[in-house]
Amino acid sequence: MKQHYDIGIVGAGPVGGYLAAELSKKLDSIALFEQHKNIGIPMNCAGLITPRVFETFSIPKNDIVQNEIIGAHIHSPSGHTLSIGGDRTHAVSIDRTKFDQYLVEKAIKQGTDLHLGEKIVSIQTEKNSVELGTASGKKTECSILIGADGPFSKVRDLCGFPQPKEYLRGMGAIVDNINLDPGYVEIFVGQHIAPNFFAWMIPISKDGTKARIGLCIPKHDKKNPYIYFQNLFKKFPTSSYLKNSKIIEKTGGIIPLRSLSETVKQNILLVGDAAAQVKPTSGGGIYMGLVSANHCVKTINESKTQDGFSHDVLQLYHQYWKKDIGRELMMGMQFRKIFGKLTDADFDKYIQKFNTPSIINTINEKGDIDFPSTLLKPLLKKSPSLLRLLPRII
Numbered sequence: 408m409k410q411h412y413d414i415g416i417v418g419a420g421p422v423g424g425y426l427a428a429e430l431s432k433k434l435d436s437i438a439l440f441e442q443h444k445n446i447g448i449p450m451n452c453a454g455l456i457t458p459r460v461f462e463t464f465s466i467p468k469n470d471i472v473q474n475e476i477i478g479a480h481i482h483s484p485s486g487h488t489l490s491i492g493g494d495r496t497h498a499v500s501i502d503r504t505k506f507d508q509y510l511v512e513k514a515i516k517q518g519t520d521l522h523l524g525e526k527i528v529s530i531q532t533e534k535n536s537v538e539l540g541t542a543s544g545k546k547t548e549c550s551i552l553i554g555a556d557g558p559f560s561k562v563r564d565l566c567g568f569p570q571p572k573e574y575l576r577g578m579g580a581i582v583d584n585i586n587l588d589p590g591y592v593e594i595f596v597g598q599h600i601a602p603n604f605f606a607w608m609i610p611i612s613k614d615g616t617k618a619r620i621g622l623c624i625p626k627h628d629k630k631n632p633y634i635y636f637q638n639l640f641k642k643f644p645t646s647s648y649l650k651n652s653k654i655i656e657k658t659g660g661i662i663p664l665r666s667l668s669e670t671v672k673q674n675i676l677l678v679g680d681a682a683a684q685v686k687p688t689s690g691g692g693i694y695m696g697l698v699s700a701n702h703c704v705k706t707i708n709e710s711k712t713q714d715g716f717s718h719d720v721l722q723l724y725h726q727y728w729k730k731d732i733g734r735e736l737m738m739g740m741q742f743r744k745i746f747g748k749l750t751d752a753d754f755d756k757y758i759q760k761f762n763t764p765s766i767i768n769t770i771n772e773k774g775d776i777d778f779p780s781t782l783l784k785p786l787l788k789k790s791p792s793l794l795r796l797l798p799r800i801i
């Protein structure tokens with residue numbers, strides 16, 4: 408017999424797990440499908456988020472937080488360094504596997520049925536319900552379907568939603584025997600390092616000897632990201648940090664950019680990476696995905712009627728998240744366009760130019776990893792010559 412649920416969620420990543428836990432507060436029957444046999448594995452993430460994530464979404468830090476990050480050293484291609492922060496905790500590095508597991512365990516405790524090792528391969532839509540089929544042949548029916556199934560979303564593909572316009576390919580590793588400034592992230596920019604993006608080294612132990620390193624490049628780049636990854640160990644300025652390091656585990660993954668123009672169709676909603684709700688400046692999707700998950704929960708609760716869910720009310724989800732974070736994501740894409748046009752000489756020039764106490768203070772005071780656009784106005788005020796970049800970009 409087919410089982411029926413109010414809500415079927417595809418994908419038990421952080422967004423799916425959080426959604427299930429929040430929806431379980433008011434609804435009785437929620438099914439969460441995860442294709443893998445273990446939650447949070449494989450882990451494909453640099454695991455850097457702001458402390459705001461823990462406060463906003465009531466997640467205990469416990470053993471999830473590995474290290475507190477107070478600043479960043481940003482390196483230009485020829486080795487100039489801009490050091491920002493140092494004043495407070497701007498970010499934390501997390502154990503992503505434990506983070507995902509905490510959220511899914513909470514959902515289970517609140518009554519969600521977790522279907523582990525079940526890959527959704529077919530979706531059949533009817534007037535007031537959706538039938539999900541798994542690779543093992545199981546059929547399940549639900550009143551509302553949520554695609555929280557990440558960058559390669561099957562829900563997005565099978566239900567005819569638009570595709571993300573751009574993808575980044577990431578390649579990274581957890582390394583040991585490195586010697587980093589423990590409270591600082593190292594960021595490297597430059598065409599030979601990570602064209603159109605950046606490379607990172609994030610200390611994940613309090614003594615700076617263990618780190619997650621990696622880089623992203625646009626998916627259409629001719630070279631494989633692995634070539635750039637190998638170069639981190641061979642070429643200046645990254646090689647000096649990695650000369651005695653040992654790779655413990657390799658990671659990688661895809662990041663979708665440019666949030667979708669449609670994220671609801673009747674009783675089917677997309678959230679998180681499935682909807683490309685990702686910050687284009689950093690590729691960070693955890694905070695934006697969870698913010699959007701809250702809008703999804705709010706809309707579903709509002710749509711509940713005596714005999715089901717109102718499809719008209721469900722449409723509001725798209726407006727809700729757009730109103731909240733749409734501008735920030737759009738500004739991020741604009742910034743990415745500018746960033747993509749910068750040459751190595753530009754990076755060298757601007758990293759030196761920003762190295763003044765007044766600009767660094769402005770960055771420290773106004774900079775916010777989750778809302779980088781808040782820095783734009785104060786920065787332009789301090790350095791009006793940045794405006795000269797605009798004609799070149801246009």
Ligand SMILES: Cc1cc2nc3c(=O)[nH]c(=O)nc-3n(C[C@H](O)[C@H](O)[C@H](O)COP(=O)(O)OP(=O)(O)OC[C@H]3O[C@@H](n4cnc5c(N)ncnc54)[C@H](O)[C@@H]3O)c2cc1C
Nearest residue numbers: 418420422442453454455527557577660679680691692693
């Ligand atoms: C290299 C790299 C570094 C990153 N670093 C950061 C960072 O430092 N900070 C940050 O905030 N973000 C970072 N991100 C982005 C972050 O990992 C994502 O934004 C986040 O994981 C999105 O969560 P999600 O739940 O939407 O999707 P996912 O985490 O992708 O979860 C989707 C889940 O759905 C499951 N699934 C997929 N298809 C099916 C199916 N058909 N049936 C059943 N299950 C299915 C998957 O197995 C997966 O468990 C990084 C990403 C990459 C690739």
